[in-house]
Amino acid sequence: MIKKELELLVVLQDLDMMIDEISEVKRLGFEAENEENLRKAREELVSKISRPLLFSYEQLKKRYKRAIVPVKEDNTCLGCFIKLPTSISAKGRADSEVMRCESCGRILYWL
Amino acid sequence: METQNLLRYFDENLFIPNLKATTKDELLKEIVDQFVNVKYLKNSQIVLEMLYQREMLGSTGIGKGVAIPHGRTTSSSDIMIAFGKSEDGIDYDSIDGKPVHLVFMIIAPPQDENNMYLPILGKMVEILNKSKNRKKLMSIESFEEFKEFLEKE
Numbered sequence: 606m607i608k609k610e611l612e613l614l615v616v617l618q619d620l621d622m623m624i625d626e627i628s629e630v631k632r633l634g635f636e637a638e639n640e641e642n643l644r645k646a647r648e649e650l651v652s653k654i655s656r657p658l659l660f661s662y663e664q665l666k667k668r669y670k671r672a673i674v675p676v677k678e679d680n681t682c683l684g685c686f687i688k689l690p691t692s693i694s695a696k697g698r699a700d701s702e703v704m705r706c707e708s709c710g711r712i713l714y715w716l
Numbered sequence: 717m718e719t720q721n722l723l724r725y726f727d728e729n730l731f732i733p734n735l736k737a738t739t740k741d742e743l744l745k746e747i748v749d750q751f752v753n754v755k756y757l758k759n760s761q762i763v764l765e766m767l768y769q770r771e772m773l774g775s776t777g778i779g780k781g782v783a784i785p786h787g788r789t790t791s792s793s794d795i796m797i798a799f800g801k802s803e804d805g806i807d808y809d810s811i812d813g814k815p816v817h818l819v820f821m822i823i824a825p826p827q828d829e830n831n832m833y834l835p836i837l838g839k840m841v842e843i844l845n846k847s848k849n850r851k852k853l854m855s856i857e858s859f860e861e862f863k864e865f866l867e868k869e
Contacts, residue, residue, distance in 0.1 A: 612762060615790040619766040622788040622826060623773065626834070633838045635784075636774030636811055643773055671826040675793045683793060683825065714790055716758055 608700040610654060611673075614662055615714055617650050618673050621666070658703065665711060673712040685709035717835045719843065719869040725797045725822075725836065726866075728859040729754040732800035735819065740771070740808045744785060747798050747821045762791045763823065777810025782844045786822040786837055795824045795833055797840075799862065801854060818844065818853050843869060 624643050631637045651659060665672035674684035680694045681687070687708040689697075697704040697715045704713045730750060737743035744767050751757040766787045770776060777783040783806075798821040805815025820840050824833040843849050849869065856862050 612759070615762055616765050618826065619762070619787065619789050620769055623766070623770060626788075627773070629834050630837070633834070634841050635776060635778065638774050639772060643769060646769055646772065671790075673790050674826060675790055677793050683827070716791060716793055 613654050620647050673714050676713050676715045682706040684711040717839045723866050725795050730798035731859040735800045735802040743806050759791045763789050775809050777808040779812035781817040783808050783816040783819045788824045790826050792823050792825045797822050
């Protein structure tokens with residue numbers, strides 16, 4: 606369940622990053638005219654994510670450029686590059702709850 | 717950005733000289749599966765979702781037989797580029813309606829060291845806009861030849 610919701614949040618962030626970079630991608634010569642399609646996909650996605658998690662995501666997005674960051678195999682948070690304690694990484698890898706980095710507060714996504 | 721600096725983002729395991737796909741969906745899946753097979757990515761569904769959404773924004777088939785599917789995904793920790801080619805061509809819904817023969821898939825993490833993702837994307841477009849480069853790439857059969865091409869370009 607958690608994994609599913611966290612994955613939806615990951616898809617949402619991927620979509621938000623794409624929307625953020627539309628003008629740069631267009632400048633490079635790519636076709637990127639259908640922004641409306643992405644906005645619709647975002648709306649649909651948002652309706653599937655629980656409000657508290659979505660709220661955390663939006664708050665973190667305001668504070669940092671990226672709200673969710675990958676965790677490398679060596680347990681490094683790729684937001685602040687701090688090595689995570691073993692207790693957090695064990696829980697995170699088990700997908701038993703949504704975990705945040707103790708140092709920067711970003712939501713963690715284990716690769 | 718210098719072309720030689722692109723080399724570090726390629727890998728022999730992501731060099732696919734004979735793509736099997738005949739459609740865009742098959743192609744995206746074939747290359748993403750290769751990323752997963754060589755353990756550069758774990759969750760193919762999330763990456764495919766991102767690539768499909770990118771295609772909803774506009775086709776990454778930039779014409780003249782070239783496609784550069786690309787995007788940032790939270791399920792990646794490094795920038796990686798796969799290269800594939802197809803003699804028969806792939807139905808890709810390109811901007812010029814022509815089949816795609818050369819494919820560069822660029823996957824980037826949410827934030828990358830020195831912010832290289834967009835310069836890399838721009839450099840790939842620049843290289844592939846030249847007809848002599850497209851011709852050369854179509855004749856390349858091995859990763860060694862591919863590396864030589866990038867070193868000389």
